[in-house]
């Protein structure tokens with residue numbers, strides 16, 4: 142029990158590199174710390190034999206939502222499942238991080254085991270002070286990640302995974318029995334001070350660009366300004382002239398515009414400025430969990446009117462807001478043991494470690510962490526508000542994502558099973574898993590051909 146709890150906790154902490162979304166690697170707030178024996182579930186990463194993932198079908202399903210005799214397994218197997226946001230480290234596809242079986246939430250073996258057919262691997266660069274040197278570093282880091290994805294698909298595992306350059310490629314590659322990689326760029330900062338890299342990135346396979354990340358950039362305002370970068374609340378009041386030029390060029394090339402991480406004004410302007418439908422590659426619903434990274438109803442409706450899609454994300458903090466009582470209980474637990482956050486349980490003496498993990502378990506019992514049911518609550522809300530044609534799914538694995546029941550790619554079936562349990566027909570599940578995003582991608586291609 143304790144060993145399993147610790148394994149789960151350590152797994153979760155390891156996941157929380159948090160480069161992407163900047164979630165602190167504190168035990169109390171990572172999906173990890175929430176994992177230990179929260180409800181007597183099998184530990185993440187140790188799926189029961191014969192089950193597609195830890196917890197098996199419906200790990201996060203309520204008793205009230207039992208499906209009416211529908212076997213979800215063929216529905217999952219038959220759907221082309223696409224995760225629109227998977228982060229990779231800078232040393233990806235080197236001896237240190239083997240894409241096949243590295244200790245990451247997504248690797249090629251886990252994709253196969255979980256029936257995850259396709260993923261956008263992310264060329265992410267963090268926002269820094271906008272100096273010429275830092276711009277050059279951002280472009281260099283982006284190049285490093287492009288190179289890594291190319292090595293994975295052309296040198297290391299060409300027989301297992303292929304890079305898709307067009308929406309049609311995704312379906313063709315999957316039909317041929319291989320995994321599908323696609324590329325998204327997270328943070329338009331990587332495009333350079335005058336967008337000089339954009340066309341080249343398209344040639345390298347980039348098919349969406351997240352305009353902005355945490356902290357404003359020269360293209361647009363962020364949902365989360367960063368005081369340490371000198372950010373004011375709104376620098377451009379939405380999208381800058383340079384940002385508008387970037388969107389025009391992306392439309393001409395056939396690169397999807399991504400509004401995740403954008404301020405509300407940025408997002409609304411993007412839906413107006415873009416000639417093609419826009420995406421939110423990894424965001425959830427503000428009305429369900431009030432977080433700056435989530436989209437409010439007005440933004441979701443604008444996304445619908447623009448023909449776009451929101452890829453609901455399995456990121457703990459965005460799926461379920463932490464009640465202040467829970468944070469207080471974590472602080473009290475740490476204080477009672479004389480610990481300073483962030484706590485690394487593995488580094489504690491055994492007695493103290495067990496006391497800490499018992500405390501976390503009790504806290505999780507009182508304030509349960511986000512699970513697959515909570516995730517699908519966001520999907521339900523978005524479908525109700527903007528329709529089944531405008532909703533998709535993402536994990537943000539490798540960037541801080543992961544919730545109970547979907548802690549890594551092996552547990553992907555649990556998401557499908559919850560959708561089945563709630564009565565979504567197979568045709569709708571296929572739309573949510575990839576059909577909608579591929580429609581938007583095709584629209585971007587069609588409009589690029591006309592411009």
Ligand SMILES: [Zn+2]
Nearest residue numbers: 161162423540
């Ligand atoms: Zn992100």
